[in-house]
Amino acid sequence: MSNEAPADLSAHRKEIDAIDRELVRLLDRRAEIAREVGRAKATKGSLTYDSGRHRAVFERALGYSSGAFPREGLQVVMREVLSACLNLQKPLKVAYLGPTATFSHQAALNEFGSAPEFAPYERIRDIFQAIHQGWADYGVVPVENSTGGMVHETLDLFIEFDAVRICHEILLPIQHSLLGLYPIDQVTAIYSHPQTFKQCSVWLNEHLPNVELHEVTSTVAGMRKAKEIENAAAIGSHIAAEQYGLRILARGIEDNPDNTTRFLVIAPADTPACGDDKTSIMFSIKDKPGVLFLLLKPFADRGINLSQIESRPSKRRAWEYVFFVDLLGHRSDEIVSQAVAEMEQNCHWLRVLGSYPRHREGRQKMALPQGVE
Numbered sequence: 112m113s114n115e116a117p118a119d120l121s122a123h124r125k126e127i128d129a130i131d132r133e134l135v136r137l138l139d140r141r142a143e144i145a146r147e148v149g150r151a152k153a154t155k156g157s158l159t160y161d162s163g164r165h166r167a168v169f170e171r172a173l174g175y176s177s178g179a180f181p182r183e184g185l186q187v188v189m190r191e192v193l194s195a196c197l198n199l200q201k202p203l204k205v206a207y208l209g210p211t212a213t214f215s216h217q218a219a220l221n222e223f224g225s226a227p228e229f230a231p232y233e234r235i236r237d238i239f240q241a242i243h244q245g246w247a248d249y250g251v252v253p254v255e256n257s258t259g260g261m262v263h264e265t266l267d268l269f270i271e272f273d274a275v276r277i278c279h280e281i282l283l284p285i286q287h288s289l290l291g292l293y294p295i296d297q298v299t300a301i302y303s304h305p306q307t308f309k310q311c312s313v314w315l316n317e318h319l320p321n322v323e324l325h326e327v328t329s330t331v332a333g334m335r336k337a338k339e340i341e342n343a344a345a346i347g348s349h350i351a352a353e354q355y356g357l358r359i360l361a362r363g364i365e366d367n368p369d370n371t372t373r374f375l376v377i378a379p380a381d382t383p384a385c386g387d388d389k390t391s392i393m394f395s396i397k398d399k400p401g402v403l404f405l406l407l408k409p410f411a412d413r414g415i416n417l418s419q420i421e422s423r424p425s426k427r428r429a430w431e432y433v434f435f436v437d438l439l440g441h442r443s444d445e446i447v448s449q450a451v452a453e454m455e456q457n458c459h460w461l462r463v464l465g466s467y468p469r470h471r472e473g474r475q476k477m478a479l480p481q482g483v484e
Contacts, residue, residue, distance in 0.1 A: 141192070142195070142199055145200055148200055149200025149201055152200060153201070158379075158382070159197065162278055162279035162382050162467060162468050163388075163468045164385070165197070166468055168193065169189055172185075173185060173186070173189065191225060194227070195224070197224075197226065198227055201248075203227035203248045203249065204228045204246070204248050204249075205223050205230065205247060205248065206232050206237075206238045206247035206250040207231060207232070207238070207250070207251040207252075208232060208252065209233060210231050210329075210331050211354050212350045212353075212354035213330075213331070214283060214348055215251055216229065217350055218251050218281045219251040221283065227248075235253075235264050235268060238250040238252050238377070239272045240272075242275050242377050243275060245379075249278070249376055249378050250377045250378070251374050251375075252374060252375050252377060253372055253373070254375045255373040255419075256372045257367075257369060261421050266421065267423060269393055270393065270425070275377050275378075275379070276377065276378055277375050277381060277391050277464050277467055278377070278380065278465060278467050280375055280376070280389065280467060280469070281373070281375075281470070282373050282470045283372050284371050285370045285371060286362070286363055287310065287346050287348070287363075287364050287365045288346070288352065288359045288360070288361060289346060289359070289360040289361040290337060290347050290355075290359060291337050291343065291357055291358060291360050292358060293343075293344070298319065299343070300324075300325055300340065300342065300343045301319070301322055301324050301343070302332070302333035302336035302337060302343060302344075303333040303345055303347075304328070304333065305326045307330055308326065308346075310366060311346060311365055318361070330347045330351070331347075331351070334347055334351060338356065338357065345357070349362075376467075382465075385468050387468060387469050388439070388441035388444075388466050388467065388468060389437055390437070390439075391436070391464040391466075392435075392464060393435050394433070394454070395431060395432070395433050395434075395458060396434065396458055402457055406434075406454050406457055406458070409450035412450075413446040413449065414446075415439065416438065416439045417436055417437070418437045418439060419435070419436065420434065421436075423435070435464075440466075441466040442465075443466070
């Protein structure tokens with residue numbers, strides 16, 4: 112029997128080979144231009160990562176597609192192309208709340224791709240310290256959960272590290288999976304963090320009502336238990352299963368399918384305006400009648416939407432409070448800068464934490480590479 116391919120198949124293969132050569136040639140050219148961009152940024156002293164530009168390039172590339180190439184595959188390709196080219200401009204180090212395979216790690220991968228060096232830190236404070244000291248270029252920290260509320264430690268650290276700025280936000284859907292080495296009908300105990308058990312209580316009561324639940328210090332500690340103890344399981348993210356050598360026994364076991372965590376990308380500086388921005392500010396008020404009304408009035412007068420208001424004890428003086436506010440617009444917008452200046456007159460102090468592209472639904476739901484779900 113002849114090993115020669117049919118003529119039509121041979122022609123298709125030749126065309127694919129030609130396309131692949133052209134793809135690689137164009138990728139090489141893109142890499143050359145990326146290096147030139149990096150040199151230009153270094154001359155101007157600009158940050159390597161411009162989240163607004165990054166988002167625009169990604170969305171524009173997806174818009175060029177006819178749909179013939181699967182969209183999720185195209186997302187993976189473009190994310191890694193952008194990641195590699197960004198790292199060619201300057202090798203980046205990204206700090207996140209570890210250990211490996213946490214949701215913070217997943218958020219960092221979604222945002223920066225796989226090219227940078229990723230550094231896990233044990234505490235949120237350590238990430239702020241890494242940015243402050245220049246040990247990392249960017250940090251990814253949790254700030255809010257749709258069911259659990261604000262992460263007050265993150266808010267408090269902005270008071271202490273006054274040179275750290277917000278340059279982007281990431282909204283990551285939190286999807287829990289039951290992980291283990293044994294079939295689900297053989298599981299007799301589950302190990303996980305107390306918060307995780309709370310987020311999955313309905314599913315656990317319905318599907319595994321007789322299984323013992325053991326609280327441990329972290330989801331990672333639970334995964335280690337699942338590997339060590341016979342017929343044990345743990346709860347964690349999809350990427351944790353790959354990282355820790357466990358099988359996914361059940362997906363989507365969280366009680367609230369809309370459970371989402373908001374992460375902030377922190378750096379020494381924020382980003383230029385992209386036309387769809389959010390600004391975060393922090394301030395301490397003077398104690399006098401009607402002061403909160405006076406503070407919010409400049410924004411109401413100019414039609415500026417305040418999307419988040421949170422108060423915290425200042426930890427500097429008794430009964431003194433610090434407010435954190437998210438507003439729509441960029442600090443360089445005239446109406447925003449005017450409102451902030453007017454507001455500052457009634458504050459002990461005020462700090463703009465940063466302006467950055469506003470997350471919009473569907474924009475950062477990037478697919479992960481094969482093997483990393």
